[in-house]
Amino acid sequence: GQQVMQIPQYQHVQEGEDFTTYCNSSTTLSNIQWYKQRPGGHPVFLIQLVKSGEVKKQKRLTFQFGEAKKNSSLHITATQTTDVGTYFCAGQNTGFQKLVFGTGTRLLVSP
Amino acid sequence: GAVVSQHPSRVICKSGTSVKIECRSLDFQATTMFWYRQFPKQSLMLMATSNEGSKATYEQGVEKDKFLINHASLTLSTLTVTSAHPEDSSFYICSARDREFSTNEKLFFGSGTQLSVL
Numbered sequence: 001g002q003q004v005m006q007i008p009q010y011q012h013v014q015e016g017e018d019f020t021t022y023c024n025s026s027t028t029l030s031n032i033q034w035y036k037q038r039p040g041g042h043p044v045f046l047i048q049l050v051k052s053g054e055v056k057k058q059k060r061l062t063f064q065f066g067e068a069k070k071n072s073s074l075h076i077t078a079t080q081t082t083d084v085g086t087y088f089c090a091g092q093n094t095g096f097q098k099l100v101f102g103t104g105t106r107l108l109v110s111p
Numbered sequence: 112g113a114v115v116s117q118h119p120s121r122v123i124c125k126s127g128t129s130v131k132i133e134c135r136s137l138d139f140q141a142t143t144m145f146w147y148r149q150f151p152k153q154s155l156m157l158m159a160t161s162n163e164g165s166k167a168t169y170e171q172g173v174e175k176d177k178f179l180i181n182h183a184s185l186t187l188s189t190l191t192v193t194s195a196h197p198e199d200s201s202f203y204i205c206s207a208r209d210r211e212f213s214t215n216e217k218l219f220f221g222s223g224t225q226l227s228v229l
Binding site (some may be wrong): 016041042075098102103104 | 145147154155160166198218220222
């Protein structure tokens with residue numbers, strides 16, 4: 001079945017440093033979404049990417065969808081302690097309703 | 112934004128009992144709801160897709176007789192864990208998609224239910 005892997009599993013940075021998580025799908029996706037889950041909380045939608053090679057920005061966050069629509073990345077510039085949490089990508093195949101979540105990257109930011 | 116209410120948030124039960132978890136879309140109609148399971152520090156694993164007025168579609172390895180799903184209306188889906196055992200202890204999260212949008216749309220998540228089976 002479809003698998004979505006993320007690296008790294010965990011990253012600990014100092015506040016102000018940059019952070020990137022990478023997402024790779026075993027199959028071509030129709031779209032990819034990113035979610036953030038704070039400790040003890042539920043996933044919260046961040047963004048959706050649909051087009052091949054698409055790049056979207058949200059303040060300090062930059063999201064990219066690969067040309068082959070099988071990989072994606074999330075880059076955070078100048079991390080803040082409020083960025084702490086686990087970031088999940090989630091991919092959807094064409095014609096299927098379900099969303100398959102990646103393995104997640106847990107980010108810890110020290111002040 | 113759209114709100115999905117999930118209840119209860121936490122439940123502790125004895126082994127062998129059944130537990131029902133409710134998931135409601137409060138300000139939109141959801142023809143499709145998804146039930147996920149999450150173990151500590153792990154990803155969300157899709158258990159089943161719940162479709163209003165029809166049988167749920169279960170993922171491979173998920174026992175449909177153990178995890179009963181009912182989606183009787185456009186705003187309510189329930190997950191019943193029957194004859195719960197300690198290995199069923201987990202965080203269960205529902206999510207819903209607004210029927211007004213196409214399949215390429217974001218999910219709205221409930222706040223989750225932490226189930227502990229003693």
